[in-house]
Amino acid sequence: MLSSRSRHRLFEAGFRAVAATGADRWLAPVARGRGLILTFHHVRPEPPAAFAPNRLLAITPDFLDLTLGMLRARGFALCTLDEIPERLAQREAGPPFCALTFDDGYRDNAVHAAPVLARHGAPWTLFVASDFAGGEGRLWWVELERAVARLDRVRLEAGGQRIDLPARDPAEKGRAFEAVYRALRAGPEAELLDRVGDLCRAAGFAPGTVAEELCLDWDALRTLGRDPLVSFGAHTRSHPMLAKHPPGTARSEISESRARIEAELGRPVRHLSYPVGDRSSAGPREFALARELGFATAVTTRPGHLFATHAGHPHALPRVSVNGCHQSAPALRGLLSGVPFLAWNRGRRLDIG
Template structure:
């Protein structure tokens, strides 16, 4: 775990020890929260796990659902969350559960736990993952660095080189290269990671096949009780880096594909990556223009009454795999970390 996340963990523990879930009630919780999840599976390995923040264990999900209800939250479908958000009358706190990307373990590992707790959930699907035409580039990068003993890349802004002989070196190399590539055009990011994957013998299509739900399984999931299917674009690009028409097409085509393939009304969208550098006011306007009932970001925060006027820029609370503790979850449910993160602002939609 990086120093940054160690500090987060210490802060969550300290906040929990103050009894924030009690004295902070009503101060920062708003009407409720939308939770972000990705993988739910047993921890596959220790050591080098740069994407470990994207996976929690089934056991932690089970404890989390119990704790959410113990803290006074009702777990509701996303449509019900929007209905409650629009209702000016005070009501019980609520949580909506959302899963991004469409991973196999969401069905194999998460769904049995969700069914046990009768917890509804939303799955945001990338058709390109289902059809094996899009890339899990962050996983390609992880696997390439896991295999290679050193990294050398000639990039437009200069050469990148790093030793990757042990877990510590691999972790530092991943962080440095990931954030350097994220600063530039996504085409350069994809080309660079393709080079590394080829050198390491990582098969991008096989990786998606192993991790993501296929079309036929999604068809079987469509219409299942308690499950809402949403769109997550066609190929999972960082939309803010695309020309406007390309961004619009990614959103619109994903909705059309899912509606035609699954026979469902697709009402909800999740922006890939979802931070301010990946989705902003232009994308919020496009989602509204295309007729989505809601669109979620990864900007951290709870939901307040004012979010009813910004349904295409909704914040979420991440169940982070690096902080799988009840203390961390109680701190997050208190809303207080986000009040500090957003400098006292309830809205972060710019």
């Protein structure tokens, strides 16, 4: 199995090949959908540390600026999530469109992303996990990174597997993080949280303290909400991988999040982002829940552009992740063309299973 570093090198080589052959232009009429939804997480100017396994979740303000400029240059109309169902239902396609979404509710979105978006007049949606806004909840992927960064050796049991790996330098820490991440993601979420909590304590800090540091609180969200370009969506209450939980838990996570956001911010919440959002985290059951709860749209992290057939499935919309490991013009051109997703999705336009 390829390591994450090897996968990213392979992806970058693919982006360069697409750009070098001009496939991002001559295949775009076939590959590109009517539009797309871009996914962002952190936006911050600091360069990543030598050990930064979550670097894929962070881009710089300059790269966000480049992204918005390229969207305009390539003829994309920036739109809100509210507009997407109508745009998909139109008989004639019209110019391509793009909606911008930011997951989790990070403070750096207000500090570093909002000014760039304002300069471009770009509407955007911030998906808020309500526990994070309350200074609670577990950003376990950050906790895991911080624990491994502090430890010289990583020891734990997960799913009957014993992990005991050195973590003395960035390379060893990267291998240890990846081994723990893969083992824990494959099992129950309760075990994941417990084992990451154990590593936090072994590293000398308490789990559950990251949200207050990294995420916007309710007062900051209310201040941000004065910006007419920003809208808010629900990202559940505690950011669970919904498909790993019973139906009642999944329903309450979604509905309680929306109710809390609406009560705190005084505006309706019409859109949902499934946490993690891949196949192991959100599927047909979650799509049906979002529909039953009355959301206008719900977005996954399944990769792809939007096609007319998505009009009938607005609660299973794909998104295109702007990845911090690929902050390059060739990568952007490839993503906006839709060409990489021809291979990724094996020619399918609709992925709702």
